[in-house]
Amino acid sequence: MTKIAFRTRIEDLRRRELIQAAHRVFMQHGLGGMTTKRICEEAGMSAGILSYYFKGKEDVLFAMVRLNNRLLMEAVASGLAQAKTRWGRLQAIIAGNFPEGLFEPNIANAWLSVCAASATNARYARLQRIFYARLQSNLASVFRDVLPDARFKQIALALGTMIDGLWLRRATGEALSPHDSIALVLAVAAALLTEAERAQLQA
Amino acid sequence: MTKIAFRTRIEDLRRRELIQAAHRVFMQHGLGGMTTKRICEEAGMSAGILSYYFKGKEDVLFAMVRLNNRLLMEAVASGLAQAKTRWGRLQAIIAGNFPEGLFEPNIANAWLSVCAASATNARYARLQRIFYARLQSNLASVFRDVLPDARFKQIALALGTMIDGLWLRRATGEALSPHDSIALVLAVAAALLTEAERAQLQA
DNA sequence: CAAAAAACTGAACGCACATACAAAAATTTA
DNA sequence: TAAATTTTTGTATGTGCGTTCAGTTTTTTG
Numbered sequence: 351m352t353k354i355a356f357r358t359r360i361e362d363l364r365r366r367e368l369i370q371a372a373h374r375v376f377m378q379h380g381l382g383g384m385t386t387k388r389i390c391e392e393a394g395m396s397a398g399i400l401s402y403y404f405k406g407k408e409d410v411l412f413a414m415v416r417l418n419n420r421l422l423m424e425a426v427a428s429g430l431a432q433a434k435t436r437w438g439r440l441q442a443i444i445a446g447n448f449p450e451g452l453f454e455p456n457i458a459n460a461w462l463s464v465c466a467a468s469a470t471n472a473r474y475a476r477l478q479r480i481f482y483a484r485l486q487s488n489l490a491s492v493f494r495d496v497l498p499d500a501r502f503k504q505i506a507l508a509l510g511t512m513i514d515g516l517w518l519r520r521a522t523g524e525a526l527s528p529h530d531s532i533a534l535v536l537a538v539a540a541a542l543l544t545e546a547e548r549a550q551l552q553a
Numbered sequence: 554m555t556k557i558a559f560r561t562r563i564e565d566l567r568r569r570e571l572i573q574a575a576h577r578v579f580m581q582h583g584l585g586g587m588t589t590k591r592i593c594e595e596a597g598m599s600a601g602i603l604s605y606y607f608k609g610k611e612d613v614l615f616a617m618v619r620l621n622n623r624l625l626m627e628a629v630a631s632g633l634a635q636a637k638t639r640w641g642r643l644q645a646i647i648a649g650n651f652p653e654g655l656f657e658p659n660i661a662n663a664w665l666s667v668c669a670a671s672a673t674n675a676r677y678a679r680l681q682r683i684f685y686a687r688l689q690s691n692l693a694s695v696f697r698d699v700l701p702d703a704r705f706k707q708i709a710l711a712l713g714t715m716i717d718g719l720w721l722r723r724a725t726g727e728a729l730s731p732h733d734s735i736a737l738v739l740a741v742a743a744a745l746l747t748e749a750e751r752a753q754l755q756a
Numbered sequence: 757c758a759a760a761a762a763a764c765t766g767a768a769c770g771c772a773c774a775t776a777c778a779a780a781a782a783t784t785t786a
Numbered sequence: 787t788a789a790a791t792t793t794t795t796g797t798a799t800g801t802g803c804g805t806t807c808a809g810t811t812t813t814t815t816g
Binding site for chain 2: 379380381382383455456459462463465466467468469470475478482504507508510511512513514515516518519521522523534537538541542
Binding site: 385386387397398400401406407 | 802803804805806807
């Protein structure tokens with residue numbers, strides 16, 4: 351049992367190291383430049399190690415994307431937990447989608463590559479769907495019982511696409527701070543609501 | 554001279570055929586699945602022909618992207634020419650960014666791939682910059698002399714990122730019609746302006 | 757401290773690819 | 787039509803990749 355425990359620890363450690371190495375290589379060389387050799391080198395191991403801990407290169411990529419998605423979703427969740435009013439929840443959702451230190455050109459580009467690859471990769475597509483469903487569900491929790499369904503959907507789509515668009519532009523290196531991005535989306539959110547609706551959300 | 558004329562015609566024809574073939578392969582197999590062999594097959598020619606008419610594979614790709622960009626920009630330009638009021642120009646710009654028959658998942662995905670590749674490909678990045686500069690300049694022609702500079706920039710950014718975001722979502726297969734997309738962006742544009750400002754734009 | 761198991765190495769293999777190129781076919785020229 | 791030129795072909799070449807695996811080192815077991 352000691353043996354099992356230790357073996358598991360080492361396995362998890364190596365997997366994590368490889369995933370993080372893959373992430374660094376991804377950031378520096380893009381999706382196309384991610385070779386097994388580079389990943390193993392970056393992790394300080396030899397070329398064959400990847401097949402020992404993963405089924406193949408595709409497996410490492412998927413694990414990497416899943417990890418990143420989890421980090422982003424957790425950032426939103428932690429902010430949401432503290433919010434008191436519906437408007438506060440909206441602020442938390444928006445702010446959580448532009449985390450300090452994560453809203454950077456290389457990370458945005460990585461996300462973009464995965465979006466593009468989703469068209470031909472079912473596993474990526476599934477991750478993407480989960481991610482969007484979570485965002486939609488979070489937004490729904492803000493507007494449910496306050497706005498009619500059609501109106502809620504329009505606003506959610508407008509805010510969601512703006513968030514995506516801001517990430518896309520960040521990927522091209524445009525100088526958008528998390529602060530400015532959050533302010534912009536919030537300003538649009540405010541503009542889309544009537545005064546009465548806004549008051550209701552702040553109650 | 555007859556010789557030169559004919560030679561040029563054949564050359565241009567072959568280049569166009571190859572570019573269109575490349576475009577079809579791109580749509581079907583993605584950026585990663587675009588091989589010279591597939592392109593030449595699709596064009597009904599043999600494997601070596603690509604090197605004869607282009608410097609290499611990269612050259613065909615670039616020509617393809619440039620052609621697509623030109624088509625989109627022309628769609629906007631033709632709409633702009635007919636508009637009378639400033640608000641009409643805004644409508645034309647937005648509508649021109651969601652052309653019927655072009656706002657499709659596979660085309661959106663193609664554009665996304667190029668955006669992602671821009672990070673490591675200087676030529677793509679340059680095309681992207683030109684494209685955005687044109688959009689910005691078009692928008693500026695709507696708001697110049699009507700809105701203060703800071704306000705114009707905020708609105709242009711909001712609308713631009715929404716357009717990008719809608720294309721991105723279209724790439725993931727989301728069922729967004731050109732009509733709904735245009736309506737959404739216009740609704741946001743209207744919401745962002747005061748009544749007085751709107752009246753000014755419609756004059 | 758052996759014996760056994762786990763962790764790791766790095767060379768080797770097969771495959772897919774972009775490109776080069778000599779030869780062939782088609783077309784133009786004189 | 788014969789020579790010259792352009793156009794096209796299909797194979798050959800070299801490169802880089804992911805994966806495999808026999809063997810080596812390290813760690814655990816008894």
